[in-house]
Amino acid sequence: MNKVRLGLIGVGTVGRGVFDVLNRNREEICRRTGYEIVVSAATARDLKKARGFLGPTIKLHEDPLDVVRDENVDIVIELVGGVTTARSVIEASIALAKPVVTANKALIAEHGNELFALAKISGSIVAFEAAVAGGIPIIKSLREGLTANRIQSVAGILNGTTNFILSEMRARGLSxxxxLSDAQRLGYAESDPTFDIEGIDAGQKLAIIAALSFGIPxxxxxxxxEGITQLTEGDIxxxxxxxxxxxxxxxxKRRANGFEMRVHPTLVPHDCVIASVDGAMNAVLVRGDAVGETLYYGAGAGAEPTASAVIADLVDVIRLQGVAACAQVPYFAFQTDRLSDVPILDMGEVECSCYLRVRVRDESGVLANIAGILAEQGVSIEVMRQRESNGSHAGVDIVIFTHKxxxxxxxxxxxxxxxxxxxxxxPVRLRIETF
Amino acid sequence: MNKVRLGLIGVGTVGRGVFDVLNRNREEICRRTGYEIVVSAATARDLKKARGFLGPTIKLHEDPLDVVRDENVDIVIELVGGVTTARSVIEASIALAKPVVTANKALIAEHGNELFALAKISGSIVAFEAAVAGGIPIIKSLREGLTANRIQSVAGILNGTTNFILSEMRARGLSxxxxLSDAQRLGYAESDPTFDIEGIDAGQKLAIIAALSFGIPxxxxxxxxEGITQLTEGDIxxxxxxxxxxxxxxxxKRRANGFEMRVHPTLVPHDCVIASVDGAMNAVLVRGDAVGETLYYGAGAGAEPTASAVIADLVDVIRLQGVAACAQVPYFAFQTDRLSDVPILDMGEVECSCYLRVRVRDESGVLANIAGILAEQGVSIEVMRQRESNGSHAGVDIVIFTHKxxxxxxxxxxxxxxxxxxxxxxPVRLRIETF
Structure with missing residues (x-):
């Protein structure tokens, strides 16, 4: 039996998930790959705790780089937070031409371009399926499953925390x-939720997706x-x-003169598939010119869904070890010498239909004033309607749906x-997308 | 520039789709693969029509096998209907060790086991992503994206014709x-729709999916x-x-003593994602023990969605040409010497909750009689309710939801x-699945 030895860097939630799934499904994974996969070395912030979890046979190192250098490690699994340690781990793996699998989206979003370039030179592999949308094989689908297509757009629910919050606001009429407090209590949101609720996490994932969809850095x-902190249950x-x-x-989105990249609360028709994605789940809607619309749905976070993606990468890496670079899938899904320098468009260039809500004093002429301003700016109105006031505040709401x-x-x-x-x-403005 | 030369066998709907997409996206596909892909030879039922469509430079053969043998053909694309010609084309490709890409689900469902065994011996490749769920990269996701998982179940809308019919019945209250007549008029159903409406098409695709999910022949x-011909708008x-x-x-489904494989009309909760899949679209819901639920959605048929899958396979094949077999994804997602002989369960072994509708004369005691029979057979009732008669028929309907x-x-x-x-x-019985 062929054996592959892993170096596990990080024994937190995801690290434990990977260890558990590898153990539980040892037989099934071996049936698939023909390889026995074992963790031979590891490191963690708390080595004593890690020892308790991993058992007595795995070599523990204090320094993550010693895991990389360990001669009993064939493949490195990088599962630490932040970018500093993670970056040096991946650089060290590349330098030693040891393949490395990472779940670190921040690292790939910030340093992917340099890391992939280094890996290409050394002939190493950096695999990162788990960095985007957890257990959903979206990187594989984009890089390999849709190669026939000129990708036109990708729209994703890439952050489970905010999707959970929005689902709760809608279903239960919560503020x-x-x-957010519920999400924190249930462990879906961190005590400092900024990264999630301001859309930064989704933005990092989007940058990776855009690169693979269009062949751009x-x-x-x-x-x-733009996050969801300003959203009210009334607008929902x-x-x-x-x-x-x-x-x-x-x-x-691909546009004639560049690419759009944006994260914001968005109105989607209630009967399209992505509208039915509730709770902490993720989904990615990809439009290609040949395939049309495809959607990929699943858990975007959590120990075992993320482990699922890490191990899928691991199996690919095992299979492709020693195979010529030209037989491997290029990092950006496009040949590195064929990346495009078409620019990312400024937000001002973006075109959307919009939902507007304007709270006004109930006076004559106000509707005409608003309509006049919109007309003056060339904004064409599809629907304009006064909403009943709920009595708890001064004034009435005017809701407007604009054309693109x-x-x-x-x-x-x-x-x-x-x-x-x-x-x-x-006034409140929310953008609309129809698919 | 490296060049790959294709032999196109079949210039019908899908064949034309492949030719069109390869031409339209020549530049994009070349950026991805580093290869220029050209169709160098072809055959079709109507060679004159094919000549008109393909232009003057492509060598046309009368005999499909001459396309396979053509020394200017590196990779064979088999896109003819039926299994006889298709089978001999694929066998000839394998014998010459030329990789072959096929969209023929009937062929794979009926002869896949033998063809894969032959291909393994000759070191050829038979790729078949397009055989299941058209443009959705479900074969790739199952074989490569979910390798960490012990797959527990797969449930798919694998036939667009019937999904279109069911969507119309629900949305417009049609019989x-x-x-069906609408579907035929719009080109979603064939003039003899048996294969679709009786569930046979979906069944063939399911047999392929089950093999890849569980590592069984x-x-x-x-x-x-069980098809949809008996369904009434009243039950919907x-x-x-x-x-x-x-x-x-x-x-x-994986069960303790075997695997279930079944196609039938099924009640699914209206708020689960697969319930929102309407029209001629397909979707596949996969449950793995690590990843949980994932869903893959897209067009399951049509010229260009199918072409998308054919070309994705083609790109994989190009990449892997000359690479050792052990570096390639095994046909069944599992090593061929590790396939399982766990049996397929008889339908009698299957367990489901059910919807029952019994039309009765409105007499005292009938409800008690029905309840008594169900109790006697150990069928536990969740809800039992008399439905208002719409006056157009004799009797009243009793609707029953059973436990598993x-x-x-x-x-x-x-x-x-x-x-x-x-x-x-x-009495009407429809099975229920909740996910």
Whole structure:
């Protein structure tokens, strides 16, 4: 029996998941691969705890780099948080031409371009399926399953925490704050939830997806990120009344003059498949010119779903060890010398239909004023309706659905509307996507 | 520039789709693969028509086997219907060690076991992503994306024709016959629709999926197939009233003593993702022990979605040409010497919750009689409710939802219920799956 020896760097939630699944499914994975896979060395922040979990036979190192250097380690599994240690682990693996599997999206989003370039030179492999959408094999589907296609757009629910919060707000009529507290209590959100609720986590994943979809460098710093902290249950209800659900979507699109990359709360028609993705689940909707719409759904986080992706990578790596680089799937799904330098578009260039809600004093002429401002900016109105006030606040709400409009125009219009005397609150704008 | 030369066998809908997509996306596919891909030879039933479509430069052969033998053909693309010609094409490709890509599910379902064994000996490759669920990369996801998992079950909407008919019946209150006529008029159903509406097409795809999920031989003849021809709009509406949608699901499950393989109309909770799959789309729900539930959604048929899968296979084949067999993904996702001989269970062994509808004369005691028969067979009732008659028929409907029950017990009970004097029509039984 052929044997593969792993070096496990990080024995936290995901590290334990990987260890557990490898043990539980040892026989099934061996039937698939023809290999016995064992963890031969490891490191963790708390070595004593790790020893208790991993048992007595695995060699423990204090220094993560010693795991990489361990001659009984064939493949490195990098599962630590943050980018500093993780980066040096991956660089060391590449330098020793040891394949490395990582679940670290922040690292790939920030340093993927350099790491992949280094790996290509050394003939090493850096695998990162687990970095995006947890257990969903979306990296494989994009890089290998859809190679016939000119990808047109990808829209994903890439953050389970915010999807859970939005599902709770809708289903139970909770405020953002109450839904967040629930998510924290249930372990879906961290005590400092900024990274999730501001859309940064989804943005990092989106940057990776865009790179693989279009063959462009990873450009996480160019993603427009707008979180869900300003969303009210009233807007979610209003959207619902018009046949929409609100999802935090990470969207990238091919346009004639560049690519869009943006994360923001988005109204989607309630009967499209992605609208039915509830709770902490993830989903990625990919549109290719040949295949049309495809969607990939599953758990985007958690110990074992993430372990599923890590081990799938591991099996690929085992299979491809020693195979010529040209027989391997290129990092960006495109040949490295054929990457595109088509630019990422500024948010001002983006075009969307919009939902607007403007709270006004119930006076004559206010509707005409708002309609006039929109017309002046070339924003065309599909529906404009006054919503009943619930009595708990001053004024009435005017809800407007616009046709597709340039972001810059709508921003100008909103500024002017906000300045109207009869407008009593900052107007709300949510973008709409139909698939 | 490296060049790959294809032999295209079949220039029908899918063949044209492949040719069109290869031409349109020549540049994008070349950026991905580093290869220029050209069709150098072809054959078709109508060579004159094929000449008109393919242009003057492609060598046309009358005999499909001459395409395979053509020394300017590196890879064979088999896209003819039926199994006779297709089989000899694939056998000839294998004999010459030329990789072959096929979209022919009937061929793989019926002869896959032998063909894969032959291919393994000759070192050829037979790729068949397009044989199941059209453009959805489900073969790749099962064989490569979920290798960490012990797969527990797969449930798929694998036939677009029947899903279109069911969607129309629900949305527009049509009868089966009227929805079928619509599907035929719109080109979603063939003039002889038997293969689709009786569940045979879905059954063949299911047999392939089960083999890859569990590492068992393909056993299409062991799939239980029940089509949608007996479904009434009334049952669809009743299911709806209880919170379910009716889908033709192809289901395979791991059980302690064997595997289930069955295709039948199925009630699924209206708020689960697969319930929202409408029209001619396909979806496959895979449950693995590590990843949990994942779902794959997309177009299951049509020229370009199928071409998308054919070309994805082609790119894989190009990449892996000349690579050792051990570095390739095994046909059944499991090593060929590690296939399992765990049996397929008889339908009598299957366990499901059921929806029953019994039309009875409105007499006292009939409910008690039915309840008594079910109790006698150990069938436990969750809900039993009399439905209002719509006045257009004699009698009233009793709708029953059972708890999970062995198929054999419910069959016995239904026979006895049917024999009751007060029962005026053959009772309806639909199975329920919750995910």
């Amino acid at each position: 953002f704050q109450d839904a 990873i450009q996480a710093e160019r993603v427009y990120c 209800r209003a959207a619902e009344d018009f046949g929409y659900r609100v999802k935090l979507l990470a969207i990238t 409009t340039n972001e810059r125009s709508i921003n100008h219009a909103l500024k002017k509307i906000d300045a109207l005397d009869s407008v009593v609150e900052k | 089966f016959q009227d929805a 393909i056993q299409a003849e062991r799939v239980y197939c 509406r009743a299911a709806e009233d209880f919170g379910y949608r009716v889908k033709l699901l192809a289901i395979t 029950t062995n198929e054999r017990s419910i069959n016995h009970a239904l026979k006895k219920i049917d024999a009751l004097d007060s029962v005026v029509e053959k």
